[in-house]
Amino acid sequence: EDQVTQSPEALRLQEGESSSLNCSYTVSGLRGLFWYRQDPGKGPEFLFTLYSAGEEKEKERLKATLTKKESFLHITAPKPEDSATYLCAVESNYGQNFVFGPGTRLSVLP
Amino acid sequence: DSGVTQTPKHLITATGQRVTLRCSPRSGDLSVYWYQQSLDQGLQFLIQYYNGEERAKGNILERFSAQQFPDLHSELNLSSLELGDSALYFCASSVESLAGLNEQFFGPGTRLTVL
Numbered sequence: 001e002d003q004v005t006q007s008p009e010a011l012r013l014q015e016g017e018s019s020s021l022n023c024s025y026t027v028s029g030l031r032g033l034f035w036y037r038q039d040p041g042k043g044p045e046f047l048f049t050l051y052s053a054g055e056e057k058e059k060e061r062l063k064a065t066l067t068k069k070e071s072f073l074h075i076t077a078p079k080p081e082d083s084a085t086y087l088c089a090v091e092s093n094y095g096q097n098f099v100f101g102p103g104t105r106l107s108v109l110p
Numbered sequence: 111d112s113g114v115t116q117t118p119k120h121l122i123t124a125t126g127q128r129v130t131l132r133c134s135p136r137s138g139d140l141s142v143y144w145y146q147q148s149l150d151q152g153l154q155f156l157i158q159y160y161n162g163e164e165r166a167k168g169n170i171l172e173r174f175s176a177q178q179f180p181d182l183h184s185e186l187n188l189s190s191l192e193l194g195d196s197a198l199y200f201c202a203s204s205v206e207s208l209a210g211l212n213e214q215f216f217g218p219g220t221r222l223t224v225l
Binding site (some may be wrong): 032034036041042043044045046049087089091098099100101102103 | 112114143145152153154155158166168198200202212213214215216217218219221
């Protein structure tokens, strides 16, 4: 069964304090790994797609990386507006299955 | 704004009732996905339609059904509602990329409250 776990469950940072979020996955044939940002009560907002180990993608203060078993979302010099829940999801090669992780709730304090 | 629209934004109903949630995908997207998000369960994939045909099924209850119409909008029907069905219901759409990956863009959601 495909599974996605994320750690930590919650993270509190001071503005400017860089850190990383982890997404570990078990999937029968990874087709793609996705990162989303979700604000309370709103729909997830697409950030990145990664589909091969070693791949990296960047957008503003965020950088996503992928290995064969996990992905990291690095946040450099975060600002309060980066506060949100960050979701990781995987798509399997088999059965078009989409599995989301439980998310990491990030708070960036001014 | 993702370009995906969902109606209604809020829905309050009673146990045993039936409701219909509506979704319009982004222009050009052929795939529509439905998700349920509750506080204790996270985001759960329910079902996917591609150009009118069911393509993938997740943890969708038998009391729930969906369809995608020729104009590509989709409806999720929830019947015999229970208190535990209270949740946010999201629709997402995607166009398959050359790599065959489905980058999904989510709508604002419908908040369903069952009393």
